[in-house]
Amino acid sequence: MQIKPILAALRHHKAGTLLIAAQIALTLAIVCNALFIIHARLVRLHQPSGIDEASLLVIGNQWAGKPGSDQMASLMAADLDTLRKVPGVANVYATNTFPLGNGGMALGVSHSPDKLKSVTTSGIYFADENALATLGLKLVEGRNFRPDEIGQLDRQGYVKPDVVIITRALAALMFPQRSAIGQPIYISAKPSIVIGIVDELRTPWVDTSFAKWADYSTLIPYRELTPIVQYIVRVQPGQLDEVMHRVRAALYAANRLRVISPKDGVRSFAQVREQAYRDDRGMAILMSGISVILLLITGAGIVGLTSFWVGQRRKQIGVRRALGATRHDILSYFLTENLLIAVGGVVLGGVLAIGLNLWLMKQFELDRLAPGYLLAGVVTLLLLGQGAVLAPALRASRVPPVEATRSI
Amino acid sequence: MFAYYSQLGLRSLRRNPMLTALMVMAIGFGVAASMITYSVFRAVSGDPIPEKSAQLFMPEIDSWGPQQNEHGEPPGALNYVDAMALLRAHQASRMTLIYQVMQTVLPHEANAVPSASTGYAVTADFFTMFNVTFQYGSGWSTADDDARAADVVITDAFNQRMFGGANSVGQKITLSGHDYRIVGVTRHWDPSPRFYDVWSEAGFDNPPDFYFLLNRALDLHTDNAGRNSCRGRITYNGWDQYLQSNCVWLMPWVELDTAAEVTRYHQFLEAYSADQQRAGRFAWAPNVRLPDVMKWLDVREVVPPESRISLVVALSFFVICLVNTIGLLLAKFMRRAGEIGVRRALGATRHEIYAQYLVEAAAVGLAGGVLGLLLTTAGMSGVGLLFEPEVARLAHLDLSLIGMTLMAAIFATVAAAFYPAWRAAQVQPAWQLKSN
Numbered sequence: 001m002q003i004k005p006i007l008a009a010l011r012h013h014k015a016g017t018l019l020i021a022a023q024i025a026l027t028l029a030i031v032c033n034a035l036f037i038i039h040a041r042l043v044r045l046h047q048p049s050g051i052d053e054a055s056l057l058v059i060g061n062q063w064a065g066k067p068g069s070d071q072m073a074s075l076m077a078a079d080l081d082t083l084r085k086v087p088g089v090a091n092v093y094a095t096n097t098f099p100l101g102n103g104g105m106a107l108g109v110s111h112s113p114d115k116l117k118s119v120t121t122s123g124i125y126f127a128d129e130n131a132l133a134t135l136g137l138k139l140v141e142g143r144n145f146r147p148d149e150i151g152q153l154d155r156q157g158y159v160k161p162d163v164v165i166i167t168r169a170l171a172a173l174m175f176p177q178r179s180a181i182g183q184p185i186y187i188s189a190k191p192s193i194v195i196g197i198v199d200e201l202r203t204p205w206v207d208t209s210f211a212k213w214a215d216y217s218t219l220i221p222y223r224e225l226t227p228i229v230q231y232i233v234r235v236q237p238g239q240l241d242e243v244m245h246r247v248r249a250a251l252y253a254a255n256r257l258r259v260i261s262p263k264d265g266v267r268s269f270a271q272v273r274e275q276a277y278r279d280d281r282g283m284a285i286l287m288s289g290i291s292v293i294l295l296l297i298t299g300a301g302i303v304g305l306t307s308f309w310v311g312q313r314r315k316q317i318g319v320r321r322a323l324g325a326t327r328h329d330i331l332s333y334f335l336t337e338n339l340l341i342a343v344g345g346v347v348l349g350g351v352l353a354i355g356l357n358l359w360l361m362k363q364f365e366l367d368r369l370a371p372g373y374l375l376a377g378v379v380t381l382l383l384l385g386q387g388a389v390l391a392p393a394l395r396a397s398r399v400p401p402v403e404a405t406r407s408i
Numbered sequence: 409m410f411a412y413y414s415q416l417g418l419r420s421l422r423r424n425p426m427l428t429a430l431m432v433m434a435i436g437f438g439v440a441a442s443m444i445t446y447s448v449f450r451a452v453s454g455d456p457i458p459e460k461s462a463q464l465f466m467p468e469i470d471s472w473g474p475q476q477n478e479h480g481e482p483p484g485a486l487n488y489v490d491a492m493a494l495l496r497a498h499q500a501s502r503m504t505l506i507y508q509v510m511q512t513v514l515p516h517e518a519n520a521v522p523s524a525s526t527g528y529a530v531t532a533d534f535f536t537m538f539n540v541t542f543q544y545g546s547g548w549s550t551a552d553d554d555a556r557a558a559d560v561v562i563t564d565a566f567n568q569r570m571f572g573g574a575n576s577v578g579q580k581i582t583l584s585g586h587d588y589r590i591v592g593v594t595r596h597w598d599p600s601p602r603f604y605d606v607w608s609e610a611g612f613d614n615p616p617d618f619y620f621l622l623n624r625a626l627d628l629h630t631d632n633a634g635r636n637s638c639r640g641r642i643t644y645n646g647w648d649q650y651l652q653s654n655c656v657w658l659m660p661w662v663e664l665d666t667a668a669e670v671t672r673y674h675q676f677l678e679a680y681s682a683d684q685q686r687a688g689r690f691a692w693a694p695n696v697r698l699p700d701v702m703k704w705l706d707v708r709e710v711v712p713p714e715s716r717i718s719l720v721v722a723l724s725f726f727v728i729c730l731v732n733t734i735g736l737l738l739a740k741f742m743r744r745a746g747e748i749g750v751r752r753a754l755g756a757t758r759h760e761i762y763a764q765y766l767v768e769a770a771a772v773g774l775a776g777g778v779l780g781l782l783l784t785t786a787g788m789s790g791v792g793l794l795f796e797p798e799v800a801r802l803a804h805l806d807l808s809l810i811g812m813t814l815m816a817a818i819f820a821t822v823a824a825a826f827y828p829a830w831r832a833a834q835v836q837p838a839w840q841l842k843s844n
Binding site: 226227305307 | 426427430433434437438441475510514521522523524584585586629631641642643644645646647649650712713714716718720721722724725727728729731732734735736738739742743827831
């Protein structure tokens with residue numbers, strides 16, 4: 001295929017050529033950044049929390065009235081008892097927060113009691129002897145809390161646990177050379193001995209600004225005596241829906257002076273996850289929608305302009321056909337022409353895409369665009385261009401040689 | 409002439425329905441995507457209290473010091489000791505301290521169960537400073553603040569929920585086991601973002617149900633339900649030690665009416681910090697800030713990155729749609745080179761050709777705008793499915809948005825048509841007639 005005559009012809013359609021190239025370039029820049037954002041968001045959606053989400057429920061409970069500490073302790077114990085008796089409930093414990101809960105307590109962790117600079121920040125989970133079994137966490141080293149180790153923490157109380165269970169990631173960070181079991185860490189002015197290490201447990205926050213210490217969780221043996229408490233319930237396999245309805249009724253039957261929000265007081269972890277990542281999912285859907293429409297519009301634009309060119313050049317096409325050009329020659333002329341424009345467009349678009357990505361990185365702390373996305377975008381747009389040009393090009397190839405003799 | 413051009417334009421639009429449909433769709437989708445994201449952006453980035461945002465300031469004092477603060481900035485809220493010192497100093501014409509609370513509410517009917525409610529512990533100036541208007545009754549006075557009165561102001565929505573919207577002033581309400589007397593019911597007042605509480609939350613959560621006295625809330629050891637941030641070892645045990653700790657959780661606001669007052673207040677903050685340094689409480693030089701409402705929203709980065717990214721993407725999307733429209737208009741106009749030649753030969757000036765094609769483009773723009781409006785309306789209901797309901801409920805279609813949608817579509821299309829119309833006007837009549 002001779003490129004030269006095509007280039008010469010393109011020179012007569014500068015505006016149209018530039019417009020198609022510009023459109024391809026801009027589309028590429030947006031689409032591959034959008035793909036990248038979509039992928040990053042989807043990865044977040046499926047980030048494991050470390051717990052056995054499929055069989056867990058969370059109940060947000062708030063006591064009415066003004067119960068004192070002793071009263072709250074007995075109310076909580078009674079509730080745990082009530083929940084344990086609900087058919088289908090396998091295990092339960094009371095805590096301040098849970099993975100994907102997007103709220104809770106974070107404390108600095110260090111090697112010595114006097115600290116201005118801590119090694120890292122850790123998400124703090126209040127736990128008792130049933131927490132590990134309820135959440136489905138695997139102990140990789142050490143032991144669980146004993147019932148006699150579980151303390152009670154008053155409002156604004158001093159968090160100073162004697163023993164803690166930490167995640168494998170936190171253990172490796174604090175004690176890279178040796179086992180963390182039996183070692184002290186400091187989350188208060190008093191040492192807390194590490195008695196157990198769990199495989200994986202993410203901190204409660206999903207926001208990316210917390211991502212750098214998302215794996216550093218600490219379980220502390222306390223029941224927190226505040227009017228607001230979260231019960232985590234482990235359900236026997238296959239009974240999630242039934243138990244969801246039963247627990248609310250059972251708790252209200254035991255004691256009416258409480259608030260369990262009718263809207264989201266009892267949630268399965270599937271719901272918790274959906275709410276936690278709602279914005280990420282929304283962003284992924286929005287970006288996908290925009291990308292698809294953008295590709296369609298660009299394709300339609302190419303069809304429109306090429307049809308116009310074909311219409312304009314019917315006479316020339318007829319002349320070429322009369323001079324011996326085959327249908328195939330005409331078809332490949334238009335396909336090659338489009339390919340040349342598209343290649344020009346994607347080269348420019350590649351530069352724009354990287355520029356846009358750099359700007360997004362600066363403005364929104366996105367990651368660097370992986371080359372795969374750019375490549376996928378380039379291939380998509382080249383194929384789109386060829387696909388879009390096919391119909392007008394086929395129509396051109398069907399122009400009869402006799403057209404050369406007609407005046408219009 | 410305009411009517412004639414419009415008629416010509418409509419006829420021409422009907423002539424290539426495919427090409428016209430493509431253009432109308434490109435503009436419709438482009439403008440709809442831009443408008444939907446813009447409406448969300450507008451909702452989250454606007455001035456929440458335009459009549460007073462330049463007189464309201466958030467005093468910040470660095471109580472953590474250079475080793476523990478974040479990038480040299482003060483923490484963004486005050487600890488109890490500093491907050492009370494500012495309140496007692498009376499250096500601003502008005503001042504309030506705020507923290508968020510969660511309370512249970514006892515129902516009126518015997519067989520109903522308690523429900524949850526959220527509110528703020530505030531001082532008397534809160535209502536006057538922030539221009540809160542009342543449906544019934546009013547706020548409380550500074551004398552009530554000092555008397556630690558069990559007064560509460562409830563919002564119209566909470567009044568609707570608890571009292572069916574009737575005048576409830578003077579009624580009793582039980583919040584977390586304590587009785588309060590209702591002194592006022594506000595009209596709907598929910599600045600968006602909730603600028604006075606953006607330190608503690610995102611600023612777009614569900615609106616509060618009530619406001620009660622800060623002094624009394626502190627007396628009753630009412631827990632802070634908002635953000636609490638501490639530095640160093642947390643060694644407090646119990647409420648009184650907590651109040652003396654370095655934990656920051658109280659959000660102060662002052663009203664300063666003139667530039668001189670602002671300068672004076674800033675100097676006061678510096679002097680206060682210097683005093684603390686001399687007294688040995690702070691081991692660092694004064695580090696204070698006094699941003700007004702808009703500056704504060706900017707510092708807190710209240711606009712969610714989601715809505716900013718989608719605005720950028722939607723605007724680029726619109727640009728691509730316009731590039732597409734330029735190409736299609738060019739094709740459409742140049743296809744009629746013959747017709748233009750005839751008109752020119754019959755005496756039409758270049759200017760008239762130009763005008764005719766711009767009018768035609770405007771017609772395309774109008775059609776695109778109407779489609780865009782339909783898509784925007786549909787999209788608005790979709791925003792709630794995609795984003796946090798707190799943000800989504802702020803985005804709504806109003807007259808200004810409808811107007812903007814149509815105007816954006818028409819202006820953009822006419823702007824896009826300048827080059828194609830100019831090319832059309834350049835057609836040489838002689839050449840066209842000759843080739844005919």
